[in-house]
Amino acid sequence: MLLRCRLPLARFSLDIDVSFQSRVTAVFGPSGAGKTSLLEAIAGLRKIAQGEIEIGGRVLFSSSRNIDRSPRDRAIGYVPQETSLFPHLSVRKNILFGAARKTGGDNAAGFPLDHVVELLEIGHLLDRAVARISGGESQRVALARALLSHPQLLLLDEPLASLDIGLKERIIPYLRRVRDEFGIPMIYVTHNPVEVLSLADWVIMIREGRLVAQGIPREVLMSGMVVSQLEKDQLENVFDAVLTGSDIEGGRSSVRLESGQELFIPYMPGAVNRPLQVGIRADDILVAIKAPEGISAGNVIRGIVRNIERAEGQAILRVEAGEAFYVRLTYSAIERLRLAAGGAVFLIIKTRSCIVL
Amino acid sequence: MIVETFVMLPLVMPPVATGLILLKIFGRRSPVGRWLYDLGVEVLFNWKGVLLAMAAMSFPLLVRSARTAFAEVNPRLEQIAATLGAGRSRIFFAVTLPLAWRGIVSGCLLAYSRALGEFGATIMVAGNIPGKTQTLSLAIFSFVQLGKDTEAFGLLLITIALAFAAVALSERLARSRAKV
Numbered sequence: 001m002l003l004r005c006r007l008p009l010a011r012f013s014l015d016i017d018v019s020f021q022s023r024v025t026a027v028f029g030p031s032g033a034g035k036t037s038l039l040e041a042i043a044g045l046r047k048i049a050q051g052e053i054e055i056g057g058r059v060l061f062s063s064s065r066n067i068d069r070s071p072r073d074r075a076i077g078y079v080p081q082e083t084s085l086f087p088h089l090s091v092r093k094n095i096l097f098g099a100a101r102k103t104g105g106d107n108a109a110g111f112p113l114d115h116v117v118e119l120l121e122i123g124h125l126l127d128r129a130v131a132r133i134s135g136g137e138s139q140r141v142a143l144a145r146a147l148l149s150h151p152q153l154l155l156l157d158e159p160l161a162s163l164d165i166g167l168k169e170r171i172i173p174y175l176r177r178v179r180d181e182f183g184i185p186m187i188y189v190t191h192n193p194v195e196v197l198s199l200a201d202w203v204i205m206i207r208e209g210r211l212v213a214q215g216i217p218r219e220v221l222m223s224g225m226v227v228s229q230l231e232k233d234q235l236e237n238v239f240d241a242v243l244t245g246s247d248i249e250g251g252r253s254s255v256r257l258e259s260g261q262e263l264f265i266p267y268m269p270g271a272v273n274r275p276l277q278v279g280i281r282a283d284d285i286l287v288a289i290k291a292p293e294g295i296s297a298g299n300v301i302r303g304i305v306r307n308i309e310r311a312e313g314q315a316i317l318r319v320e321a322g323e324a325f326y327v328r329l330t331y332s333a334i335e336r337l338r339l340a341a342g343g344a345v346f347l348i349i350k351t352r353s354c355i356v357l
Numbered sequence: 358m359i360v361e362t363f364v365m366l367p368l369v370m371p372p373v374a375t376g377l378i379l380l381k382i383f384g385r386r387s388p389v390g391r392w393l394y395d396l397g398v399e400v401l402f403n404w405k406g407v408l409l410a411m412a413a414m415s416f417p418l419l420v421r422s423a424r425t426a427f428a429e430v431n432p433r434l435e436q437i438a439a440t441l442g443a444g445r446s447r448i449f450f451a452v453t454l455p456l457a458w459r460g461i462v463s464g465c466l467l468a469y470s471r472a473l474g475e476f477g478a479t480i481m482v483a484g485n486i487p488g489k490t491q492t493l494s495l496a497i498f499s500f501v502q503l504g505k506d507t508e509a510f511g512l513l514l515i516t517i518a519l520a521f522a523a524v525a526l527s528e529r530l531a532r533s534r535a536k537v
Contacts, residue, residue, distance in 0.1 A: 071439040084437045098441030
């Protein structure tokens with residue numbers, strides 16, 4: 001597989017030149033690194049300025065040879081993050097949508113319907129409307145639809161990102177089964193190192209459109225540079241923000257999140273409106289049920305608890321406060337404060353707990 | 358762009374003016390009218406004229422809603438259909454059209470309601486000949502003119518019923534589309 005492409009994006013240009021021979025290749029990097037754009041370029045949904053894309057000896061795109069196959073002829077099973085199931089069709093009609101395709105070269109995989117349905121355990125969903133299935137089920141249906149379209153390559157865009165923690169663990173085995181049963185090459189986009197380690201045999205790490213590292217997942221993920229990156233990825237709360245003011249004497253700056261929420265962060269030089277990303281650990285946020293007074297923390301944000309997910313003595317709260325904040329608490333804290341979905345809370349975040357990425 | 362503006366014109370022009378234009382275009386002295394006449398088709402002052410006037414007046418409404426309906430279809434779904442091997446016509450008939458059809462039907466209903474109330478253009482192009490080109494609206498006008506209020510009132514009730522049904526159906530379609 002050869003990927004060499006250059007295409008301009010909004011903030012930077014994607015410039016990748018890699019070739020690899022692996023079953024499952026993870027494209028790994030923080031959000032906004034250009035991962036999805038890369039998949040779209042491979043699928044033919046995004047125009048490439050310059051480059052070559054070759055898969056299993058088939059040239060899909062080549063600017064030097066003036067080849068640009070249409071998405072229709074690329075024989076690529078693309079599963080986008082939002083699954084994009086056809087809302088007007090039943091699950092069965094969705095998964096059979098691409099089944100009629102016979103193009104795609106000699107070794108285009110044709111998997112029997114029964115086998116795919118059985119493997120992904122979607123038999124009971126076939127006659128349902130797409131609106132009546134859950135997020136995890138949608139992912140499996142979208143995967144089935146792509147598999148049945150005789151693809152030569154599967155592109156999976158963060159298939160687990162929109163799922164709850166519990167569901168993620170249930171989907172990974174399905175992905176492994178697809179990998180082992182069908183032997184079809186996959187490119188798997190993710191920002192989660194655990195997914196890389198549990199599925200991929202090659203990883204390509206990109207950041208702001210550039211290749212940062214590539215290799216065997218265990219080696220790449222353990223290298224020093226990547227570890228510091230991983231630490232950033234451990235931040236459960238990452239927000240895009242712009243700088244709104246700096247106070248060097250006071251040692252703090254203020255930023256505005258996309259929702260308009262203001263946040264104090266440690267002093268940060270730079271011009272007003274400079275874009276940056278702020279990360280906050282779920283462990284570093286305190287929760288109060290009354291407005292706190294006389295405290296040192298710089299940020300007190302009012303919000304509504306949307307969801308409480310419990311696991312092994314701890315709980316993850318999702319609090320809606322313009323943006324979604326994730327907060328990790330012990331189980332006992334939940335009980336003491338009698339927290340429940342729909343309740344109003346105050347989030348207390350120390351200025352110094354806001355990390356600029 | 359020019360064609361679009363031209364199609365939209367009846368929406369903003371006085372209906373009588375639109376009627377006059379149609380009259381000039383399809384009149385026997387114009388090239389179009391003469392050509393039709395030679396083919397044995399006469400459109401003015403008969404039911405075809407009524408149809409012509411109503412179509413010209415309500416078509417812009419249909420075009421507008423249909424265009425909105427098509428624009429609301431998520432282009433991502435069309436892209437994904439392409440990666441699944443669907444060609445242009447399959448994408449259109451299997452994805453775009455089914456997702457837009459509610460909007461198109463509700464546009465048809467809107468156009469139908471507009472046609473029901475059409476008066477100015479019809480009277481110019483088809484006249485007001487009882488039993489031949491007299492529409493519901495024209496008949497109400499005639500009855501009132503002749504002082505036959507009871508008859509006019511009867512027709513009024515029919516008009517209200519038809520309009521109510523059209524609007525109710527169109528609202529229902531719009532609402533069920535919002536759910537998707």
